[in-house]
Every structure is written in C-alpha cells, then in structure tokens.
Amino acid sequence: MKRLKNALLFSISTIQINSIILILLSLCSLSISSKSLALITHTVNIIHGNQPKVVNIEAAAKKQGFTINGVFYSANTNNLNDIQINQFDGNLKINDFIIKNYTINDLDMTTNYDDSDEDGISYRTPFSVEPTTYSWVDNNGVTIEGNDRARIIGCSSGFSMPLYLTISTKVKTYSEYGIPNESEYADITQKYKIMAEPEICYAKPYQMTLFPNYVWGSVRAILYQGRQECILSGYRDDQLIESLDDYRMHLVNGWNFDNSRNRNSICGGGYNAQVFDPINGFKASAVPHFPTTGFSGAKFQLVMTGNQNDFNYGLTQNPNNSVTIDNQGFVTLVNKPTGPVTIKATFKHDNQIAEKLYTFSLTGIWANPRGNQLYSYQQVTNLCGGESKVPSRAEMSNSPNAPLSWTAIPYSWDAFTRDIGNGLLSEWGMTSKLTYPDSNWSNNLLWFYSRDVFSDPVGIAAGYENRFSVDSWIGQIGPWITGSKLPAVCIE
The missing domain is CATH 2.60.40.1080 (Immunoglobulin-like)
Known part of the structure; x- marks a missing residue:
C-alpha cells in the first residue's frame, strides 16, 4: 500500500514537472517570437523608406543656357525669356550658340533636395549629373543637325522661325544615411524659342x-x-x-x-x-x-x-x-x-x-519690249513714236562702251556690271522671255537698237549701221551691219 502511494506521488510529480517545463518552453518561445517580430518589423522599415528627391526642377532648369560671343544667356540671368520668342542677330550660326554643360554647381543642396524621411543630404556626394544634351528644331518640326548648324539663322537660311532649343540634363541626389539613399533621375529640361531678328534682306x-x-x-x-x-x-x-x-x-x-x-x-x-x-x-x-x-x-x-x-x-x-x-x-x-x-x-x-x-521708286526708264518681231532702225523709231522713245545705251547698260562719250567701234566683248541706277540690264541681268516669262522680251535674237549715233568713219566705211545696238544677254554694245533688222525695245 505504501509502495502504491509512493508510485502515485511520483507520477503526479512527473506530470507537474512536465507541465512546468511546457509552460517555461512556451514562455521562451513567446519571448523569442516577439523579438523576431520586432527585428523583422525594424528591417522592413529600413528597406521601404522613401527615396530622396530632386526638387524645384523648374528653377533649376532656368540655369540651362548658352554663351554667344562671351555672354552667357539663360532665364536665370534674366537675359533670355523662357516663354516668349528671343531675337538674335541673323548672322549668327547655330554653332555660335555654345550650350553650357550643366554641373552640380548649378544645383543647391537646400533648395533642390528633399527627403520625406528627413534624412539629410550627403555632403560627400550631394548630386550626380549626366552630360547635358540639346536639340534644335525649326517651327516646322524639322531637326537641325550636321552641316545645317553651320548656316546662319537669318537671311535666306530657310529655317522656319522660331527655332526651338531644348537643353536637358539628368541629375540624381543622395541622402547621407537613408536606405535607399539615391533618388530617381530628374530631367532638368529647359526650352527656349530663338529666332533671327526679322527683316527684309x-x-x-x-x-x-x-x-x-x-x-x-x-x-x-x-x-x-x-x-x-x-x-x-x-x-x-x-x-x-x-x-x-x-x-x-x-x-x-x-x-x-x-x-x-x-x-x-x-x-x-x-x-x-x-x-x-x-x-x-x-x-x-x-x-x-x-x-x-x-x-x-x-x-x-x-x-x-x-x-x-x-x-x-x-x-x-x-x-x-x-x-x-x-x-x-x-x-x-x-x-x-x-x-x-x-x-x-x-x-x-x-x-x-x-x-x-x-x-x-522707278526713277529710271520703263521699257516696252516688242517681242520677237524684227525691225529696221527707222521702223523701230516709228513703232516707238519717235527717237526720244528709243532707249540710249546708258539707259540700258553700264558697259564702259555705253556712255555718249564712246563713239568708236566698241570692243568685241564688253558687259554690264550688276548695280542699281545704272541701266536696266545692270539691275535685271540677262533679260529675255526665258529669264522673265511674263514679259514681252524676245526669246530669240537679243540685240536691239539704241538711239545713240555711231559715227566712227572706219565703222561706217565697213558697212555698219549708224546706230549703236545693245545686247540684253550681257549688256554688250556694238553696231550691226547696215540694213540689219532687230527686235524693238521702246521706253516710256
């Protein structure tokens, strides 16, 4: 009986001890799980923190610009408008606009940095800057590149105005301790409208x-x-x-x-x-x-x-x-x-x-050419209404053989000089139906009589007409053989 009682007591004690052990193990397990959970939670907060950002991008972009003849132009320096058209000398070439390479010195560690986790900026590497890129596009959407950039932007350039200059730089910023401590790329992009000063050239x-x-x-x-x-x-x-x-x-x-x-x-x-x-x-x-x-x-x-x-x-x-x-x-x-x-x-x-x-203003002559029909000098005079309505040499050409003072046989090849106010041909150049299709100039023989008298004895003896003629092809002066018929040109 005593042995049975002792065995029962031993069994109860064993159960109690096992229960105590289980309770202790459960408490230990609970303690370990709580610490693990705390560690996991802390780790997740570090991984999923907020990235720093490049901010005030519009203000930063205003520092994009270019240099011309030693002067730097940008919206930030207030000598370039980032909304309206900016006019420049039309003799400038696209290549004369030297685009500035944007650097970290153009960014401010206070105004261009932000971190919502309040992590401070890295003073060792506050920003990184990619090479600046730029493009020129005309008003028709045509990209200007290569040899076209060596042309002037003004007179007869063919560039539709205004030109659109886009300057862009990719930048990042960095925080000192945060994870992640690196921002996404931000595009610092500025567009300017550029045109040559408009003029009639x-x-x-x-x-x-x-x-x-x-x-x-x-x-x-x-x-x-x-x-x-x-x-x-x-x-x-x-x-x-x-x-x-x-x-x-x-x-x-x-x-x-x-x-x-x-x-x-x-x-x-x-x-x-x-x-x-x-x-x-x-x-x-x-x-x-x-x-x-x-x-x-x-x-x-x-x-x-x-x-x-x-x-x-x-x-x-x-x-x-x-x-x-x-x-x-x-x-x-x-x-x-x-x-x-x-x-x-x-x-x-x-x-x-x-x-x-x-x-x-037409202060010189108004010519009235009469097409391809050929006429003698007398017929030309009658057609025009008198000799005063037949042009002189100097009214048509400024060849050295054209002045009244020239009375000898002209040189074989003389020519007009392109100029203003010194003869019709010097202004309009080679003049025919081909060069001015809406006119009534001849498209065949291009010589015509002038009213100037040719009186050189040698020439007259050689059988030349007693009037100088003019060539509308090159402004040449010369007499024609007696009896020659030429196209008629009258003047008003």
Whole structure:
C-alpha cells in the first residue's frame, strides 16, 4: 500500500514537472517570437523608406543656357525669356550658340533636395549629373543637325522661325544615411524659342532664281594683235575670233567666273558688292532701293530672314495698281508705277513683331519690249513714236562702251556690271522671255537698237549701221551691219 502511494506521488510529480517545463518552453518561445517580430518589423522599415528627391526642377532648369560671343544667356540671368520668342542677330550660326554643360554647381543642396524621411543630404556626394544634351528644331518640326548648324539663322537660311532649343540634363541626389539613399533621375529640361531678328534682306531678280549660273558677266581686257580688246573670261587670249562665233560655249565661258567679280575698267562685267550679293540679289539696305527701272513682267522676290513661309505679304502703296505680290514674296511689275511702291511683310507667328516695309521708286526708264518681231532702225523709231522713245545705251547698260562719250567701234566683248541706277540690264541681268516669262522680251535674237549715233568713219566705211545696238544677254554694245533688222525695245 505504501509502495502504491509512493508510485502515485511520483507520477503526479512527473506530470507537474512536465507541465512546468511546457509552460517555461512556451514562455521562451513567446519571448523569442516577439523579438523576431520586432527585428523583422525594424528591417522592413529600413528597406521601404522613401527615396530622396530632386526638387524645384523648374528653377533649376532656368540655369540651362548658352554663351554667344562671351555672354552667357539663360532665364536665370534674366537675359533670355523662357516663354516668349528671343531675337538674335541673323548672322549668327547655330554653332555660335555654345550650350553650357550643366554641373552640380548649378544645383543647391537646400533648395533642390528633399527627403520625406528627413534624412539629410550627403555632403560627400550631394548630386550626380549626366552630360547635358540639346536639340534644335525649326517651327516646322524639322531637326537641325550636321552641316545645317553651320548656316546662319537669318537671311535666306530657310529655317522656319522660331527655332526651338531644348537643353536637358539628368541629375540624381543622395541622402547621407537613408536606405535607399539615391533618388530617381530628374530631367532638368529647359526650352527656349530663338529666332533671327526679322527683316527684309534682299530683293532678288527672278532671272537669278531661274538661272543662278548666269548672274554676272565675266570679261577681261587683252591685247590682241597689238590692239586693246575684251574677251569672255573662259577663253584664252588667242581665242578672240573663236569666241565671237562659238555660240555653244558663250554661256559656259561668259558668266560667273570668280576672277571677274570686280568690274574691269576697260571691259566692265562683275558686280558692285556694296549693293549686290551674287546669290541673293540686291541688298535691302542699298540706297536707292532696287529697282529703279522696270518693264511689264519684271519680277523679283523679297528675301526674308528664315523661311519665306513665315511671313504674310501685302502692299501699303500701289499707285496705278502697278504691282502684285504673292505668298512667297514675289513682286511682279504690271504697269509703270506713278509713285513709290511700298511692300509690307508681317511675321505670322507673333503679332508683337512689327511689320517690315520695303519701298522702291522707278526713277529710271520703263521699257516696252516688242517681242520677237524684227525691225529696221527707222521702223523701230516709228513703232516707238519717235527717237526720244528709243532707249540710249546708258539707259540700258553700264558697259564702259555705253556712255555718249564712246563713239568708236566698241570692243568685241564688253558687259554690264550688276548695280542699281545704272541701266536696266545692270539691275535685271540677262533679260529675255526665258529669264522673265511674263514679259514681252524676245526669246530669240537679243540685240536691239539704241538711239545713240555711231559715227566712227572706219565703222561706217565697213558697212555698219549708224546706230549703236545693245545686247540684253550681257549688256554688250556694238553696231550691226547696215540694213540689219532687230527686235524693238521702246521706253516710256
């Protein structure tokens, strides 16, 4: 009985001890789980903290800019507008705009940094900056790149204005201790609208548009068989006779030679660079303005800065309804103006830009060519209504052989010089039905009579007419064989 009692007591004690052990183990387990949970929670908070940010991006972008001739331009320096159009000298090239490379010095550790977890900025590496990129696009959406960036932005550039310059830099910021301590990239991007100062640059005769290879006459002085002579520049000195009959090569050998840009005092040719550009025509800054002469069907274009399509064209003075103008700035003379003609050009894309005006007056002759029909000098006189209505040499050409003081046989090849106010041909160039399709000039023989008397005894004895003639091809002067019939040109 005593043994049974002891066994029972031992069993109860064992159960109690096991229960105590289980309770202790449970408490330990609970304690361990709580610590683990706390550790896990702490770790999750570190991983999912907020990234720092680059802020005040708009203000930072205003520091994007460029340098021209040593001057830095940006919205931040208040010499560049980030909303309105900024005008610059039209002689600048795209490549003259030196884009600044954005750096960490353009960012502020206080105003351009933010962290919602209040982690401070890293003073060792507050920001990182990628290389600055930029692009130029014109108003038609055409990207300007490569060799086009070497062109001026102004006169006859063809760039539709305004140009859009976009400058962009990717930047990051860093916090000192936070995890993550690195921001996403922020784009510091600024756009500027750039345009050439709008202006009327040139007045370009239509002949130059149709035949750009035949703009200025190329002649030079030579000694031929002991006498003074003139020859087309493309021929050798010993080829004078050949040059007179070689009609196939006259266009090749008589125009646009580099070494004949300046007027030859004996033979003429070339152009007056003070008023004339061999690509764009007469400078709008020239005084007086081109043209001072005219004829029905004469045509020229006002060459603008940028693109011709950026402007609307109209007339503010048009006496006698003498001219018309189209949407590309081409002006066509219809009747002889009885007073000054004023043309206006208005920039389409900003009504704050003042319209540009161009005024010309015909103080010289108004020619009335009579087509391909051929006439004797007497018939021309009758057709025109008297000798006073037949042009003089100087009214048509400024060749050295054109003045009244020249009475001898002219040199074989002389030519007009492109200029203003010194003869119709010097202004309008090679003049024919081909070069001015709306006119009534001949498209065949291009010589016509002048009223100037040719009285050189040697020439008369050789059977020449007693009147000088003029060539509308190159402004050449010369007498024709007695009885010759030529196209007629009258003047008003």
